[in-house]
Amino acid sequence: MGITRRRITRSLMFLILCVVVVVMLFPFVFMVLTAFKSEDQYISGNGFSLDSWAELFNVLPVVQELINSTVVTAGAVVLIIVVSTTGGYAFAKLGFRGSGMVFLAILAGMMIPMQSIIIPEFVNIARVAHLNNQYLGAVLVYAALGAPFATYLMTTYYRGIPSELIEASVMDGASYWQVFRKLMLPLSIPAITTVAVLQFIQIWDDLLIGLLFLNDPQVRTITVGLAVIQTGRVVNVPALMAGSLLSALPAVVVYLIFQRNLIQGLTMGVNK
Amino acid sequence: MTTLSTATDGAARGRGRRWRASGSRLRTSQRRAGLLFAVPVIVLELLLLAVPIAQAVYFSFTRWDGISSTWVGTANYARLFSDPTFWRVIENNLLLLASIPFAILIPLLVAYLLNEHVPGWRFFRSAYFLPTAISWVVIGMVALRVFAGEGILNHVLSAFGLGFIHTDLLSGELSAMVAVAITFIWSVFGTNTIIFITGMATLDRDVYEAARVDGAGGFTTFVQITIPMLMRFIQFAFILTLITAFTALFSLIFVMTGGGPGYGTTTLEFYVYQQGFQVGVFGYAAAIGIVLFAIVFAVSLAQLRIFRSRLD
Numbered sequence: 001m002g003i004t005r006r007r008i009t010r011s012l013m014f015l016i017l018c019v020v021v022v023v024m025l026f027p028f029v030f031m032v033l034t035a036f037k038s039e040d041q042y043i044s045g046n047g048f049s050l051d052s053w054a055e056l057f058n059v060l061p062v063v064q065e066l067i068n069s070t071v072v073t074a075g076a077v078v079l080i081i082v083v084s085t086t087g088g089y090a091f092a093k094l095g096f097r098g099s100g101m102v103f104l105a106i107l108a109g110m111m112i113p114m115q116s117i118i119i120p121e122f123v124n125i126a127r128v129a130h131l132n133n134q135y136l137g138a139v140l141v142y143a144a145l146g147a148p149f150a151t152y153l154m155t156t157y158y159r160g161i162p163s164e165l166i167e168a169s170v171m172d173g174a175s176y177w178q179v180f181r182k183l184m185l186p187l188s189i190p191a192i193t194t195v196a197v198l199q200f201i202q203i204w205d206d207l208l209i210g211l212l213f214l215n216d217p218q219v220r221t222i223t224v225g226l227a228v229i230q231t232g233r234v235v236n237v238p239a240l241m242a243g244s245l246l247s248a249l250p251a252v253v254v255y256l257i258f259q260r261n262l263i264q265g266l267t268m269g270v271n272k
Numbered sequence: 273m274t275t276l277s278t279a280t281d282g283a284a285r286g287r288g289r290r291w292r293a294s295g296s297r298l299r300t301s302q303r304r305a306g307l308l309f310a311v312p313v314i315v316l317e318l319l320l321l322a323v324p325i326a327q328a329v330y331f332s333f334t335r336w337d338g339i340s341s342t343w344v345g346t347a348n349y350a351r352l353f354s355d356p357t358f359w360r361v362i363e364n365n366l367l368l369l370a371s372i373p374f375a376i377l378i379p380l381l382v383a384y385l386l387n388e389h390v391p392g393w394r395f396f397r398s399a400y401f402l403p404t405a406i407s408w409v410v411i412g413m414v415a416l417r418v419f420a421g422e423g424i425l426n427h428v429l430s431a432f433g434l435g436f437i438h439t440d441l442l443s444g445e446l447s448a449m450v451a452v453a454i455t456f457i458w459s460v461f462g463t464n465t466i467i468f469i470t471g472m473a474t475l476d477r478d479v480y481e482a483a484r485v486d487g488a489g490g491f492t493t494f495v496q497i498t499i500p501m502l503m504r505f506i507q508f509a510f511i512l513t514l515i516t517a518f519t520a521l522f523s524l525i526f527v528m529t530g531g532g533p534g535y536g537t538t539t540l541e542f543y544v545y546q547q548g549f550q551v552g553v554f555g556y557a558a559a560i561g562i563v564l565f566a567i568v569f570a571v572s573l574a575q576l577r578i579f580r581s582r583l584d
Contacts, residue, residue: 017393020396024399084313086310087313090309110572113519116568117324119328122549123338127338140316140320141320144316144320207407226410227527231526244414254405255404256398
């Protein structure tokens with residue numbers, strides 16, 4: 001009796017989880033299936049074709065936009081890793097007068113919503129620094145928005161590395177730079193990976209910064225390109241789904257490979 | 273013996289002093305290195321975060337077109353608080369706020385089921401978490417086809433013989449906002465589920481066993497043991513979800529509804545964009561941004577408190 005009841009409960013649980021999977025995956029199944037239909041096939045619901053892809057490459061400079069996305073995302077991720085590892089090393093291990101306060105101030109940066117600073121930021125980048133429609137402008141803004149959390153993550157990670165290791169190396173005549181390069185960086189590869197994965201997905205998927213700072217079709221990212229043709233409402237649904245699939249693919253691949261790092265970074269806020 | 277020990281003590285003390293002297297030189301060079309290593313992140317955050325937020329506060333007291341500005345005192349804020357559209361927008365934010373309990377409770381229940389490790393739970397977990405990797409633009413793009421008049425939702429309803437409910441959520445102001453909120457709940461589902469699974473992994477299995485021995489059923493253990501013991505994780509998820517709702521839905525709204533119909537789905541963050549970049553009143557938009565900042569700041573302070581209590 002007890003075992004039967006337990007079996008029924010567990011089957012019920014399994015069933016509920018299956019229903020949730022359908023709800024969660026259905027939109028993606030729809031996206032993938034629709035991406036391989038012509039407009040007529042989409043309406044009738046039967047058959048597959050590659051018309052949508054021809055249409056997509058016709059209306060959107062897909063290759064250029066993928067290159068733009070890659071350059072901007074890679075640039076920003078590299079910059080974030082540089083400033084968050086050096087900064088994390090300084091805050092966790094070296095210290096300086098007022099380093100505690102400075103660290104707190106940088107953490108406070110996490111509380112600033114992008115939209116609250118977007119207007120002065122836009123004016124500064126576009127009209128003062130003249131970096132509008134240049135990769136560098138967007139890269140800097142993405143880096144500034146991503147760096148506070150990355151610095152927090154790296155600092156927490158470096159705090160876990162015993163100070164004796166650094167002191168011993170310094171006693172042996174290593175410079176602080178050498179300690180950083182030969183000891184801290186190799187030891188923190190897992191944390192760096194987490195930062196890179198989190199930031200890659202966030203920046204690749206972003207719309208607002210790209211929309212404002214890379215508005216010229218030549219430098220647009222794939223996410224911006226897609227959002228703009230969607231609002232134009234002239235492109236058929238299968239082509240839009242093909243574009244969605246293409247733009248989502250890199251981030252999904254990164255997700256599938258680095259799922260564990262992503263989860264780690266996400267739950268960092270409560271666990272450590 | 274006594275003399276010997278005094279002698280060694282003295283020697284040790286002497287060496288200690290020398291050590292300390294070289295230690296302090298070491299300290300100085302360490303601090304200099306520390307400052308140098310911190311310079312990149314400090315400069316970046318100063319120029320692109322600290323300065324802009326200071327400017328945003330300053331310009332929120334001016335009439336500003338991006339080139340010249342005139343000081344107008346609190347006029348922008350006065351206008352904002354007497355602007356019926358602003359209150360309409362706040363209503364939309366409140367509706368998002370009201371959707372958060374669903375965005376917490378559903379993942380909490382599912383995490384509880386996943387934690388029972390029924391067959392395939394790893395696959396379920398990965399599948400639930402997938403939307404985290406997908407951009408809001410793509411999610412919005414698909415959601416649009418789900419909720420459209422001839423969309424998937426209506427097809428599914430008819431397939432189940434519920435065709436009479438035929439909905440066109442995106443055409444009404446309130447219903448469009450509900451559609452946005454549903455999409456939002458769907459999107460954060462995976463993230464919150466992962467947070468709760470992580471939390472449940474930290475719970476002591478013995479407590480469950482004890483409860484089972486005492487004859488408590490699944491639901492009783494869930495309400496009386498799981499939820500209270502996960503409070504810290506629930507708070508964390510709540511704040512994360514709230515900040516997402518108020519500051520990360522721009523792209524979703526941009527693609528799904530463009531803020532309409534009317535101001536039906538214009539939230540505070542979207543209103544900043546509209547007023548700033550579509551209407552072009554930078555000072556007024558800055559003031560809206562500052563209101564948003566104040567809300568997020570207050571919520572984040574609460575979060576910091578939770579952090580602190582954890583660190584102590």
